[in-house]
Amino acid sequence: MSDDANNSPAPVDDLFDLTIVGAGPVGLFGAFYAGMRGMKVKLVDSLAELGGQLSALYPDKYIYDMAGFPKVLARDLVRDLAEQARQFHPTICLEEKVTTLTPVDGGFELGTEPGRTHRTKTVLITAGVGAFAPKKLENAGFARFEGHGLHYVIPNLSIFEDRRILMVGGGDSAVDWALHLEEIAKEVTLIHRRDGFRAHEDSVRKLNASSAKVLLFHELKDLQGDGRIARAVVFDNRTQAETTIEVDEVVVNFGFLANLGPIRTWGLTLEKISLVVNPQMETNIPGVMAAGDITTYPGKLKLIVTGAGEAAMAVCTAKMRCDPKASYFPGHSSGSATFEPGAAH
Ligand SMILES: Cc1cc2nc3c(=O)[nH]c(=O)nc-3n(C[C@H](O)[C@H](O)[C@H](O)COP(=O)(O)OP(=O)(O)OC[C@H]3O[C@@H](n4cnc5c(N)ncnc54)[C@H](O)[C@@H]3O)c2cc1C
Structure with missing residues (x-):
């Protein structure tokens, strides 16, 4: 895979194409996929390290249901997801809790607890279960x-x-x-x-x-x-x-008690502690997508593999919003041909 032409993260005060709230496995994969789609992307997380629940709750636990891995340690999966995302040099802001979401000029401003404002055209919320604490x-x-x-x-x-x-x-x-x-x-x-x-x-x-x-x-x-x-x-x-x-x-x-915290106040449609999304992973606010544990829809499975797929879909939706000429399906990462329905292959 080719590296990004610009090989350092964009300054934090820039206007970004996509800002991802939550740097768990789903947010990390979303950052990678946005990089693949040539988007200028930023990741914001309230924790001090990447990886969400995997780093905070079970770094030394094996995960057995990750596609392609007979078993993988949670901390190793986070390391590899971060490496995959970093190929495209996302701007990463840790120890910043996103507290406000304000529509501004066709995009959004996100306010964070240390008092910073992030400017972005679209938002992907991958905040998992919000702040979590064990019972x-x-x-x-x-x-x-x-x-x-x-x-x-x-x-x-x-x-x-x-x-x-x-x-x-x-x-x-x-x-x-x-x-x-x-x-x-x-x-x-x-x-x-x-x-x-x-x-x-x-x-x-x-x-x-x-x-x-x-x-x-x-x-x-x-x-x-x-x-x-x-x-x-x-x-x-x-x-x-x-x-x-x-x-x-x-x-x-x-188990764990979850608290969505400030996200509850952003005017998003909720079902219990989950954000309702459509099949393109859009919330009720145009330009705000969600993926991973925080979402709900008929048939939802709260797993890392499904969250990664949702992140790819959410990013493609965001891409079309930033660039209306872009197609939803970007093609395969391996650069293989696309198959026509019914064609023998
Ligand atoms: C003990 C345990 C074992 C598990 N084992 C498996 C398994 O084997 N296989 C599997 O598929 N799944 C497993 N899971 C579930 C899996 O961990 C979750 O599905 C996965 O972590 C969801 O990823 P996510 O990125 O959506 O959310 P999370 O991992 O929850 O990450 C969300 C991130 O968002 C951040 N955040 C939240 N609110 C804000 C805010 N306002 N501002 C900034 N940042 C914010 C959080 O700090 C967190 O870092 C397990 C879970 C637990 C607890």
């Missing part, structure tokens, strides 16, 4: 163990090496983490309050074949230790029988 244990007394053996996200797998781990939860995340940690930990116990997991069948099959000890119908009652977690008391919710387990680390996977 925590209800017992407020357990907060004293956060940073001392109690974890709600896993920033670095190495801290679990050779440790005794209690995993709490029954979703994909709990099952996947149990499988990952089982490879490096001394022992892994997984408790879940029901009898069935809300996880992929294949992951559950692997879990049952692994060395992880699975306790169904079990819940966490108490965490004990002097400054640091040393024991967890769990109970069988059918019989109330209690068991004390010696543990070094407790990982809680109850």
